[in-house]
Amino acid sequence: QYDRVILATGASVPRDLKIPGRELTGVQFAVDYLTEATKDVLKHGKAATSKKLAGKHVVVIGGGDTGNDCIGSAIRQGAASVRQLEITPQLPLTRTDSNPWPEYPMTARTGYGQEEAAEALQTQVTYHGVSTTAFIGAERGQLIAIETVSVDQQFQPIPGTEQVIKADLVLLAMGFIGAETQLFDAFGVREVYDDYTTNNERVLVAGDAKRGPSLVIWGIREGRLAAEKVDQALRSLVYQ
Template identity: 45%
Template structure:
């Protein structure tokens, strides 16, 4: 604890944003990170608690008080060593993690939490700028081969850990570039894809082989998940050629809204809309790209994916953007004594909301309205009703029916499971939610019901955070290493 009275002397410093008028004209990152003196001051606020709840609040169990103190002391090189000891990719989490560690910060009981995420962001950016991040190839080879299916944060974390343990790792990705939903689901203005590219280069130097444009198994007919792959590999091939297989794909099965008019043109899943813009930003050409330009956009779903649709629609130049959430509006300030150190339910306003968006709460969509004449077959509006939650279900409130104009509707209500056919093609037993059934304790060890096939990340736990995916990838890597070698020195 570098400064004993720091938490009393200094206020929380927030990272800055570029002005709305400037940032909505492009797809570049717009967060202005802390300067070195600001990061040092923020680190001084850490109390180095006897029981640091931030550590347990963080899914990867970052050793937060230690790197806070190291930043305060100006020892940035050791700070990145401490950060990397628990997190392979702080350049990912320092940008897109919602920071449950800050909700668990002891200072958050009656004050503003330490800006842990902003310190993490500052550490990793400094480390890259100073050239401290280098490949760490294994000093010996085990002769064991591991296939990792999916190159999102879970797959990348697992692949890097396994390669550093000396295994020959091949990552299979159906898209033309690695990154999974991290690359194609999160807009560039929140997360520039160069952060993935330099990690992939690091991993290739560590011996990881990436096979992109390669689909493992087959997608079911009629699936809304786009298959960009040029090659196909069967599960039987992987099980035959590799000593272990780790399924680490994303939860890509979007939750649908089966109400009258759902088949009208102009209604799309968020994951049809968002990846198109990311591909265009990367220099690709998309035929019939879904555009919000000049349209009245309705986003159904109040989470992060919905917020991403809002920000992208604003950059397209939408005439208006409205976001629906079926749950009632949460309080602006949580009841801290009641919920601390857990993740609180409170109103969260994202940077995309600040760029222009009408938010409606406790709204349920009853039907989509079809146009007439030249708009026949297309959506021109939707019918809604306000609801309240009673006796375990949503109940309509009489007299609250309303119609909204809509040229484009984006469904962003979350994801229910991984694509079923992937698990079925491996013969993996599924849990009641449609995910791969695999325990995480010493007995389960991320193993599925199929011999030498493991599962981690969204594939196992369902839709979740990037930081949870990294945790699962790291733990699954240890489980695979133990399976192959009898024991493992990889951290959990």
């Protein structure tokens, strides 16, 4: 019954890691783990969840804010160990000549979760240039370890660097690939155009739902531009 609808649901589909053993219990998307952790705290308070991962070995695959949140949460839930694996090389501590001001500084940073883990465990937390090649499970389908290999600058495996790492919980924090399609399908949206319109003239799309994972400033800009597009369309209806 509405003349125009804007879909701005974000890019909430997480990037998966389709390797052997993906179906094992204990391999989980980071966003699902963080949702559960937040619900537990809201329902039971901090003390009720402080030992939820006691004795467990946790591996976080991927960096960024989501991975950092996973590290901090796992430490607070009493994990015996937390290891973060990133396939990309470690960034330099200071700007390089190819990254001058005012460009965004591509330099190494330590997140609050990494700091908490390093302090609590007194060991290295983040490992760069590492690719996970398989999840290893026990007879009943529970994760017990992962297989990894170091990679070069082109992300190619380096022979002789294979490792098996103990893991009871693996959290996939490798970013997001796009918007969920269920709502698009419900509105019959098959094509999204540059001006925020779609093949359904009454439906527009803006923000990460349109462009994929990006910065909040783009979401703000696109929200405004999509609203202007709606205003133009509705004015044309009024003056017809």
